[in-house]
Amino acid sequence: MFMGEYRHNVDEKGRMIIPAKFRExxxxxxxxxxxxxxCLFVYPQVEWKKLEESLKNLPFTKKDARAFTRFFFSGATECELDKQGRVNIASPLREFAQLKKECVVIGVSNRVEIWSKELWEEYFAESEESFSEIAENIVDFDL
Structure with missing residues (x-):
């Protein structure tokens, strides 16, 4: 399971260190x-296969299903780490997520998310204020 929040930089070649705790x-x-x-989603192959199966079962006759699967799969890239534990993030993905230098890498259960520092701080500030309300609406168990 992925969890935690880490700060890393993207270098001029688009490479970023993946936290050691996530690599294995x-x-x-x-x-x-x-x-x-x-943000960017990062999936281990096992989780990607599960997601792929779920998305393949969406009805292609539905406009929203087609739009979502196009959005999701057209941006997908298979990656590997170099010897220094870095991933090379493709330019279109960096542009989409507005990754310039400082990034936040977070673990979210079955996936990793990569955020620009600015977008993460903005998102977190907005979400933090409504966290209790969000929890009340979606969580059906005691935390």
Whole structure:
């Protein structure tokens, strides 16, 4: 399971260190794709296969299903870490997530998310204020 928040930089070649705690679980190859809220989603192959199966079962006759699967799969790239534990993030993905230099890498259960520092801080500040309300609306168990 992925959890925690880490700060790293993207270098001029688009490479970023993946936190050591995430590397083993990500495996030799993993998938980086556009995520929601202008971040990138990073999936180990096992989780990517599960997601792929779920998305394949969406009805292609539905406009929203086609749009979502196009968005999600067209941005997907299979990646691997170099010897220094860095991933090379493709330019279109960096542009989508507005990754310039400072990034935040967070663990979110079955995936990793990569955020620009600015977008993460903005998102977190907005979400922090409504966390109790969000929890009340979606969580059906005691924390």
């Amino acid at each position: 679980e990500l495996g030799e190859t993993f998938v980086v794709t556009r995520g929601l809220d202008r």
